[in-house]
Amino acid sequence: MRKKEKAQYVLNILGKLYPKLQVHLIHKTAWELLVATVLSAQCTDARVNQVTPALFAKYPDVFAMSKADVRDLEELMHSTGFYKNKSKNILSTANIIVDKFAGQIPSSMDELVKLDGVARKTANVVLWGAFGINAGLAVDTHVARISVRLGLCKDGSPEEIESALCKIFPQKEWGGVNHRMVSFGRDHCMARNPACSTCPMFEFCPTGKKKV
């Protein structure tokens, strides 16, 4: 089966499994989504969602966050791991957004990836989640694992996987592919024990065929 054809099967199945696009990181604004996505590095969305209500209650917008004490941010972000880097990056990013962008979150990939702690994955999540822009396809651990197992692409860096996936999925679906694959990675294609025998992708999944 050609990769584009397989991608269409994957899209159809994901669309049926997850007809509504779920918001994994709770947020009300582009700034909150940016912060939550930075915090989600090496951390579960569930944990981030436990941390952000107190964080955003104390620092309700980018202006308030830009004036925060880094030690207070460290304490609030502690349980998400790598809290020293995360708090330093978020504080620095808040200051850049206030100083250079008058408090508005930039809506282009070029500008977002220049912010501290913001790589392509975070920028893609923010662009799609906050602005509805499909600039790229956010590759996190779920998207990488599932795409390689399904034979949609070779293993490689997130950038290499993103580039391969963007060639076989239609651009308008990129944001949805990320969100739905995250759900699929939690419900079916888990990292340790994927549920291959009951998986709706089993028929065309080379990894599933080897495992069952």
Ligand code: SF4
């Ligand atoms: Fe993942 Fe197994 Fe389904 Fe393949 S068959 S997508 S490895 S759960």
